[in-house]
Amino acid sequence: MYLEQIKTILTDTLSLGDAGRDLTADSPLxxxxxxxxxMAVISLIAALEEHFDIAIDDDDISASTFSTLGSLAAFVEAKRGA
Known part of the structure; x- marks a missing residue:
């Protein structure tokens, strides 16, 4: 559920265009x-916070969060459930 929304936000935030459509859960970021x-990470975090109405603290952010599209989606899902 979150994966497609995050893919769209990521594609828009990074201006990936057509390349963004090819991203899958296993795509490395x-x-x-x-x-x-x-700077793009900061913009992406702000876009995710706004879209999903979540707060992402500095302590929440790690390289593993942004490892793949799937890991980012799992992170957002966990924040939404918290």
Whole structure:
């Protein structure tokens, strides 16, 4: 459920265009997408907070959270359930 929404937010935030449609749950993000730099991570977090009405603390953020699209979706799902 969250995966497709997050894929859309990620694609829009990073301006991935057509390349964003090819992302799957196993698609690596951090280190694999040159567009996902530190400033883009901040923009992405803000977009996720706004879209899903969640608060993401600095302590919540780790490289493993942004490892794959699936790990990011699982993180958002856990935040929504909290």
């Amino acid at each position: 951090l280190g694999a997408l040159p567009e996902l730099d530190s």
